[in-house]
Amino acid sequence: DKIVTGSFDGTAKIWSASSGQCLCTLYGHTAEVVAAEFHPLQSQAVATGSIDGTARIYDAETAQELHQLAHHGAEIIAARYSRDGQLLLTGSFDHTAAIWDARSKR
Secondary structure (H helix, E strand, C coil): CEEEEECCCCCEEEEECCCCCEEEEECCCCCCEEEEEECCCCCCEEEEEECCCEEEEEECCCCCEEEEEECCCCCEEEEEECCCCCEEEEEECCCCEEEEECCCCC
């Protein structure tokens, strides 16, 4: 099992739940990462949300950024997948929420 955490240094880290070892670091955000979650069905996909106003999707195996989602006019403070993994919801300090199709990233 793996755990994902966000950090004030603008990164997210993926950890081994059993050993506590950092498996990889996800780079790309320019401010604090305050939301991070694995895709519920595709454990190699990770969504993050940041104070920089973007959400990003990464490949947890390669640490590559796959998509950047920019819609909000302020900091993103929440990023959550739907239970079936088809939608990604982001919430922002601009008092809006956005629903993204997790496949098309729109």
